[in-house]
Amino acid sequence: MNDFEYPDEAGYPDGVGTLTEDQVVLIDEVRAEEHSPTITFFVTDNKAESTYEAISGDTVVGGLSYTVPSEKRLVLVAAAVFPEYRGQGVATELIRRVLDDVRSRGLTVTVLCPIVRAFLDRNPDYADLVDPELPGLRSSGEGG
Numbered sequence: 179m180n181d182f183e184y185p186d187e188a189g190y191p192d193g194v195g196t197l198t199e200d201q202v203v204l205i206d207e208v209r210a211e212e213h214s215p216t217i218t219f220f221v222t223d224n225k226a227e228s229t230y231e232a233i234s235g236d237t238v239v240g241g242l243s244y245t246v247p248s249e250k251r252l253v254l255v256a257a258a259v260f261p262e263y264r265g266q267g268v269a270t271e272l273i274r275r276v277l278d279d280v281r282s283r284g285l286t287v288t289v290l291c292p293i294v295r296a297f298l299d300r301n302p303d304y305a306d307l308v309d310p311e312l313p314g315l316r317s318s319g320e321g322g
């Protein structure tokens with residue numbers, strides 16, 4: 179299903195809230211039935227680059243960039259997985275591990291990444307991590 183779109187107020191550079199083809203591919207992945215990643219990777223917080231990196235062996239296979247506007251909140255900006263690693267559960271597991279880290283640190287998140295938003299729509303057990311005052315993108319099912 180490729181009809182995923184956010185309203186103009188989402189703030190996308192094109193001004194119409196449409197998604198790139200790469201974003202649609204990853205959204206479809208995180209919306210798919212749950213499955214374990216087919217490759218082994220670990221996630222590290224590269225604070226110098228403000229990116230959680232998914233690393234398999236010695237290769238970065240994807241990442242989730244963020245900003246830190248306060249001591250208690252991260253803004254999740256953009257998730258990406260290199261094309262050759264897509265469709266293998268990397269995006270879903272990367273987002274899950276980042277949100278688990280956020281939870282363990284007692285932080286909240288503002289979601290600007292539509293891929294993370296799609297993950298949260300499918301995994302409501304992480305909804306408590308979204309900052310109530312500054313949530314960012316809303317669920318496709320919310321008014322707004």
